[in-house]
Amino acid sequence: MNYVTIENNYSIQTFDLTKKYKDQNAVNGINLAIKRGEVFSLLGPNGAGKTTTIQMLCCLLKPTAGTATIMGYDIKKNPSAVKEVIDISPQETAIAGHLTAWENLMLMGGINGLKKEETKKRAKELIELMGLAERANEQVQNFSGGMQRRLSIAMALISDPPVLFLDEPTLGLDPQARRAIWKHIEHLKEKKTIILTTHYLEEADALADRVAIISEGNIIAIGTPKELKNDIYGMRTVVIKAQKLSSTCIEGLKEMYLSVREIDDGIEIKARELNFDEIVDYIRSSGAKIEWFSMEEPSLDDVFLSLTGKEMIK
Numbered sequence: 001m002n003y004v005t006i007e008n009n010y011s012i013q014t015f016d017l018t019k020k021y022k023d024q025n026a027v028n029g030i031n032l033a034i035k036r037g038e039v040f041s042l043l044g045p046n047g048a049g050k051t052t053t054i055q056m057l058c059c060l061l062k063p064t065a066g067t068a069t070i071m072g073y074d075i076k077k078n079p080s081a082v083k084e085v086i087d088i089s090p091q092e093t094a095i096a097g098h099l100t101a102w103e104n105l106m107l108m109g110g111i112n113g114l115k116k117e118e119t120k121k122r123a124k125e126l127i128e129l130m131g132l133a134e135r136a137n138e139q140v141q142n143f144s145g146g147m148q149r150r151l152s153i154a155m156a157l158i159s160d161p162p163v164l165f166l167d168e169p170t171l172g173l174d175p176q177a178r179r180a181i182w183k184h185i186e187h188l189k190e191k192k193t194i195i196l197t198t199h200y201l202e203e204a205d206a207l208a209d210r211v212a213i214i215s216e217g218n219i220i221a222i223g224t225p226k227e228l229k230n231d232i233y234g235m236r237t238v239v240i241k242a243q244k245l246s247s248t249c250i251e252g253l254k255e256m257y258l259s260v261r262e263i264d265d266g267i268e269i270k271a272r273e274l275n276f277d278e279i280v281d282y283i284r285s286s287g288a289k290i291e292w293f294s295m296e297e298p299s300l301d302d303v304f305l306s307l308t309g310k311e312m313i314k
């Protein structure tokens with residue numbers, strides 16, 4: 001396939017990209033520049049504007065204002081060219097349950113206008129890549145949720161697009177199935193530009209070269225996971241397990257620190273300039289007995305909390 005020459009190293013650029021629903025700005029004039037071969041994550045809670053952004057970039061939704069280019073093609077002026085260079089694995093997988101994995105891939109190849117021999121070759125590669133070889137000839141309605149998601153990603157890859165959108169690829173899966181998908185996405189790194197939306201912080205941390213944190217339609221921070229975590233230097237988490245921890249003590253701590261969460265037999269406290277001695281004294285003076293504690297490194301969760309004062313809902 002021949003693509004237009006891009007003048008810079010970016011496969012995706014957005015220019016004040018905006019989507020309004022009545023008075024609400026679902027996406028509020030965002031400007032992004034995503035490099036070729038990058039895994040770029042849009043991280044944000046429910047309703048932040050991730051899917052709306054992806055749908056505009058995939059030409060499934062018209063922007064209210066602003067625009068974007070994908071591989072040099074403008075999403076407003078040249079949507080048919082954009083559709084040639086992208087594919088999407090949507091939140092709701094669009095697989096045919098009564099067909100086998102192999103048949104689903106062959107069908108998708110046909111829809112994309114691929115020749116039969118080429119589709120066969122790609123389907124074989126993708127079945128291997130996504131770890132589906134042993135069950136390739138089984139009806140996919142018998143697959144687990146994780147296997148269905150892997151097939152959905154394989155189907156998005158059949159046309160070998162340079163740009164791949166993965167909208168919440170592991171939503172609702174258990175940690176083991178999620179990790180299996182991460183392993184397969186890692187194999188695609190640097191070969192494709194991947195835009196991954198997620199509200200799982202560990203997912204963005206594990207996979208993304210760069211992360212944009214989106215909240216209420218605005219990009220509120222952007223950088224590598226490491227940069228974002230370094231930016232909140234000073235923000236610390238302490239986990240304390242204690243006996244006889246009273247609700248009065250917990251309420252008191254909630255008034256003193258940014259975030260206090262009850263966990264099994266203990267509490268997790270997050271704060272900037274966290275004073276460990278003060279916390280220990282306070283808990284002991286309430287009559288509780290500290291059994292165990294640990295200090296934790298900042299996470300992307302802390303970045304979100306530090307920027308918005310709110311916790312991501314997991």
Ligand SMILES: Nc1ncnc2c1ncn2[C@@H]1O[C@H](COP(=O)(O)OP(=O)(O)OP(=O)(O)O)[C@@H](O)[C@H]1O
Nearest residue numbers: 021025026044045046047048049050051052053199
């Ligand atoms: N068709 C629509 N009509 C009106 N409002 C909408 C429509 N689609 C989305 N919205 C609103 O736009 C905002 C952004 O929604 P969007 O689905 O992009 O968020 P998201 O970050 O993808 O969330 P989720 O993780 O739940 O998918 C939300 O407040 C949502 O209610």
